Amino acid sequence: MAMLVLSVVDEADVNGRDIVSTGISMLGLEGDDVVCGRCGREMMSQVPIRTMPVGLLYRCEVCGALNEVPADVP
Template structure:
């Protein structure tokens, strides 16, 4: 398990990609702790985000930022 800081995506760069709201927090069974690239909040705990479909955007419920897995961390 590692801490993975997501990359912020500007609204103008969404280009029709699906946006997932993480709610207060998402909890998985094993994986990474996922951090918002803007405010530093832990958005997901123990989530296998590196194996989830690429291209998804994750909205931070605290600051509203759209985040994505950085390209260098994608499978």
């Protein structure tokens, strides 16, 4: 599929949203490759992120940034 760069979210903007730790890397069977919006590390490979619940935040285990799927992703 595609390479998707996530948007970084400030800690002050979490507002009770769930945070998912991707660990070293999440691997899927089909989907997008997803990278951290701050450090560029590949957080997920072949993951169907476009079908995951809206509003989830993803913590990068390298730089600690909180990331979300950009609003303009279909």
